[in-house]
Amino acid sequence: MAALILTSGVIAMTGALAVARPSAAGPVVAAPTNCAGPGQEYAPVPWATSLLAPARVWPFARGNGVRVAVLDSGVDAAHALLKGRVAAGFDAVTAKGRADSDCTGSGTRVAGVIVAQPSAARGFSGLAPAATILPVRILPDSGYANPDQADPAVLARAITWAATQGAQVICVPVPAYADSAELRAAVAAALARGIVVVAAAGNLGGPGSANPTPYPAAYPGVLGVGAVDANAGRWAGSQHGEYVDLVAPGDGIVSTQRLSGLTEVDGTGVAAGFVAGTVALVREAHPELGPDAVAARLAATATPAGDRAPSHEYGAGIVNPYNAVTDQLPAPAASAGLPMFRPPGSAVDLAGPERRRRAIALTAGLMLVAAAIWIGRTVVLRGSRRRWRSALAEPPPQPVEPAAPGPPVPLFEEEPLGGPPARRP
Template sequence: MTAPARPLRGALALALTAALAAPAGTARADGGQCTFPAGHIEEQPWSLQRVLLDRLWQDTRGEGVRVAVIDTGVDTANPQLTPAVDAASGADFTPEDPEDDPPARSRGDGTDDTVGHGTKVAGIIAARPHPDSGFVGLAPEATIIPIRQNDEYGSGTVASLARSVHHAIEQDAHVINISQDSDEPLSDDSALKKAVDAALAEEIVVIASVGNDGVDGRSKDTYPASYDGVLAVAASDRNNERAPFSQAGDFVGIAAPGVDMVSTVPGGGQCVDHGTSFSAPYVAGVAALLRAKHPDRTAREITAQLQQTAERSITGPDRYIGWGVVDPVRALTDDATPLPSPTPDQGAPAVPAPDVPDLVLGETYAQRAERLGTYALLTGAVLTFGLAGAALVQRDRRRRRHRKTG
């Protein structure tokens, strides 16, 4: 008897819920409806404005690197993705029969995306430039392996996700992006854990979103993000702080922009969306550039490089943004020495306290007020007595004059 299928949720929930609520061919985007195809967004997105792209691409644009996008499929009708996607290496593991979990073999090439989620994820990684838009992928010469294992009905399960990871290995992926999760505890002998371990053994960088259930700020493990060796990505905002929805936990490894994210949609054009689903591919794009520049480095070294060069306000990691918000340019330029793991920043050197004499404190504000009040009271009393005395003297003078004239 086979175990019941474990549905996927979390990072994909925003897109799937939106798709179910919208007519076929549309998906919710920040600020309203996003209809496929969409118009072009001319401005450069804020998530790219924070990067000096010329400096980022001075050594490589990701050529030769293969990134598996395990998601709802990747549309190739969008001109920005047509040359980026290797459809021949793709697969579709969404089941026709619910009992067929996971399907024994692919029933498509992974380029059918009725939700738009996977197409957005792929665009953030490797979208080619377009003359009508300021949006472009972070690794615009990398190749996308499209693997569809979820859809608008939420058909994806842990078993189909595991099968998708194995397919990515078979297709020589250098980086795997998983923008979906399950929050059900999974044992170390689960099919998904074995698949992830197999990918890591092949020195594939495995990147996963942490999920969008973090509004309460409580820690919670999600899978596969919390597996050892997986780079778990949280969402940050324009201030490099954790986006309120981003899941917290000790497993969080790094953060990346995940609010108001522009990316490609099926048919053409771009829309805006948010979620840790779009933070993970931001990191995956930088990982693809690192892999292209340093093909001999291990997956652990690529991950450590991303974490060590991230922007952070404390010396080490925390459970909200991990080692900090990814810094693409620094990751590609401050990279002379391979790192086995990230290390905390050294704090500022201790400065000896200056030798100063003891401070003699004066009166406090309350003491001063009390002193001035006393002075005022005494002054008032003196004036009162003075006026009374003057009045008596004047009265006596009048009496004397009255007696003389009488």
């Protein structure tokens, strides 16, 4: 896959040979024969970075302690934006040696969208800059003679090796197009270890392509990833089918190029890198979640691709790193049957209603007996006090009426005018 030109004086892609041209930005860097040349600096914020907004999620998770295996053409560990984030890895093609170099450049681009370090001088950075890349080479180290599919046996060997080396996420940017018992078993073993497997849906989904079934994306438990463009539409080559669980940016993506600088790349492989980076963030923030729970969280928090999702082209929607890490999802409730409901195939207790009616009748009878006992006890006590003689109820007490008051008695006698009356002798 040829990288697109970012600025003048970058790299001209001519078939299987990369020819470096003079650039005003610096001296000429001789490109090794049949290998990808260096990239260029790129200051603006790429559209994919604006969409996924990694800086929003970094206060909560940066991928600390998470190892992401990238199964591709190797990764250039000497790249300035990847230094210190790339382990030695393993060459699964030859079954020996390291994979921390990259002639083709494909694996370096995928690794860049996962762990490229942020910088004030450029708008691009990886989603999980604190994670570690475990590079595994599954494609021959042959430059632009880069196949669009992997050998199932080599891919199975790579997955098995990554699973035994402590990887918590396995990213498969290049699919195989043949089902294989060996590959299926390797994926199942990785999932059983609690590893999340993220796989590209493949780039053969265009109008003139056969859209073959990709593996391991089509296996149960694997997160299959398609690609969208800046308008949230399906990227022209993105394959489509039931194996697409999510989509991510995959058209004109700025990422790291082998040797130095940045370049542009298309495809579901780099889209799988975005999803793998999101999984690394989730694994740090929610280490208790297994592969199925991580996949469910990413699906539940995805951004719908307009009115197109969910579908075989977009899955649950566009991966959303911030929501995947920070959303509080309800815990799955324990299954509880409805009252009087029995699952199909189980024996139905037909005697249940009859027992319930009997219990109600018995309770009512006991209440009546208790009431009769209380009434009888009251009658006996009152009869014994009257010695069983009939009697009338005592009349109610009559209030005592106060006596009528006499004439008023003056407190003071008034003297008539003219003086006191004459006294009688």
